[in-house]
Amino acid sequence: xxxxxxxxxxxxxxxxxxxxxxxxxxxxxxxxxxxxxxxxxxxxxxxxxxxxxxxxxxxxxxxxxxxxxxxxxxxxxxxxxxxxxxxxxxxxxxxxxxxxxxxxxxxxxxxxxxxxxxxxxxxxxxxxxxxxxxxxxxxxxxxxxxxxxxxxxxxxxxxxxxxxx
Amino acid sequence: xxxxxxxxxxxxxxxxxxxxxxxxxxxxxxxxxxxxxxxxxxxxxxxxxxxxxxxxxxxxxxxxxxxxxxxxxxxxxxxxxxxxxxxxxxxxxxxxxxxxxxxxxxxxxxxxxxxx
Numbered sequence: 001x002x003x004x005x006x007x008x009x010x011x012x013x014x015x016x017x018x019x020x021x022x023x024x025x026x027x028x029x030x031x032x033x034x035x036x037x038x039x040x041x042x043x044x045x046x047x048x049x050x051x052x053x054x055x056x057x058x059x060x061x062x063x064x065x066x067x068x069x070x071x072x073x074x075x076x077x078x079x080x081x082x083x084x085x086x087x088x089x090x091x092x093x094x095x096x097x098x099x100x101x102x103x104x105x106x107x108x109x110x111x112x113x114x115x116x117x118x119x120x121x122x123x124x125x126x127x128x129x130x131x132x133x134x135x136x137x138x139x140x141x142x143x144x145x146x147x148x149x150x151x152x153x154x155x156x157x158x159x160x161x162x163x164x165x
Numbered sequence: 166x167x168x169x170x171x172x173x174x175x176x177x178x179x180x181x182x183x184x185x186x187x188x189x190x191x192x193x194x195x196x197x198x199x200x201x202x203x204x205x206x207x208x209x210x211x212x213x214x215x216x217x218x219x220x221x222x223x224x225x226x227x228x229x230x231x232x233x234x235x236x237x238x239x240x241x242x243x244x245x246x247x248x249x250x251x252x253x254x255x256x257x258x259x260x261x262x263x264x265x266x267x268x269x270x271x272x273x274x275x276x277x278x279x280x281x
Contacts, residue, residue, distance in 0.1 A: 011252060012252045012255050012256045014256070014263065016263050016267070018266070018270055019271075019274070020270045020274065024270065028269075037265070037266075038263075038265040038266035038269050039262050039265075040261075040262060041257070041258045041261055041262075042261045116255075133259060133263075135252075135255050135259065137251065137252075
C-alpha cells in the first residue's frame with residue numbers, strides 16, 4: 001500500500017493504492033456489510049449503514065464509540081454512481097431518523113460545515129486500485145464558520161500579546 | 166511521515182479529551198503558572214496534576230521551564246492550530262478508516278487463498 005496526502009484549505013484529499021481490484025474497493029463503499037468493517041475512527045463500530053444506492057437515494061450511517069456510550073448519525077444522498085469508478089455522496093449530521101441536525105447540536109465545534117461531500121474515484125491497474133477520496137465542505141448558506149479556528153487565533157494573539165508585555 | 170503526523174494528532178486529541186487538562190490549558194492561557202498554582206483549583210494530589218501536565222507536555226501543548234526554581238508551565242498553542250480545522254479532524258478519521266480497510270482487504274484476500 002502506498003499513501004499520499006495532499007493538503008487543501010477546505011477539503012481532505014487522500015490517495016491510497018490497495019492490492020485489490022476496483023470492484024472489491026467499490027464494494028467497500030457500496031455494500032453496507034463491507035462498509036461497516038472499516039469505516040470510522042479507531043475502535044468505533046458502525047451498527048447501522050443504510051444505503052439506497054441510486055442517484056438521489058438516501059444514506060443513513062451510525063458510528064458508535066468503543067464503549068457504545070456515544071452514537072453519531074450522519075445522513076446524505078448519492079449524487080453520482082459509476083460502479084467501480086466513481087461515487088459521490090453528501091453527508092450531514094443527523095438524528096437516528098435521518099433528520100438533519102446542525103453540527104453544533106451534535107457537539108461539534110463551530111466551523112464544521114453543515115453539509116460535506118465525499119467523492120471516491122477508483123482506477124485499477126494490474127490488479128491494484130488507486131483510490132482518491134476527496135471530502136469537501138459545501139459552503140454554508142449562512143456564511144458562518146471558522147469558530148474554532150478563530151477561537152484559537154484569538155488565543156494565540158492573546159498569548160503573544162502577553163509575552164510581549 | 167504521514168503515520169507520524171497521525172500519531173501526533175492522536176496525542177493532541179488524547180491530551181484534549183480530558184476536562185482537567187482543558188482546564189489547565191485555560192488557566193495557562195491567562196499566563197504561566199507553577200504546578201502548585203495549577204493544582205490549586207482542583208481536588209487532586211500534586212502527582213495526579215503532574216501526570217496531566219506530562220500528558221500535555223508530550224502533546225506539545227505546554228512547556229515547562231527547566232531552570233527556574235519553580236519550573237513554571239507555559240502554553241504552546243501550535244498543536245491546537247493543527248486540530249482546529251474540521252478538515253484535519255476528518256483527515257484523522259479517514260486515515261484510520263483506510264488503514265482498517267487495508268487490513269480488512271488483506272483478511273478477505275487471505276480467506277480467499279485458504280478457501281481455494
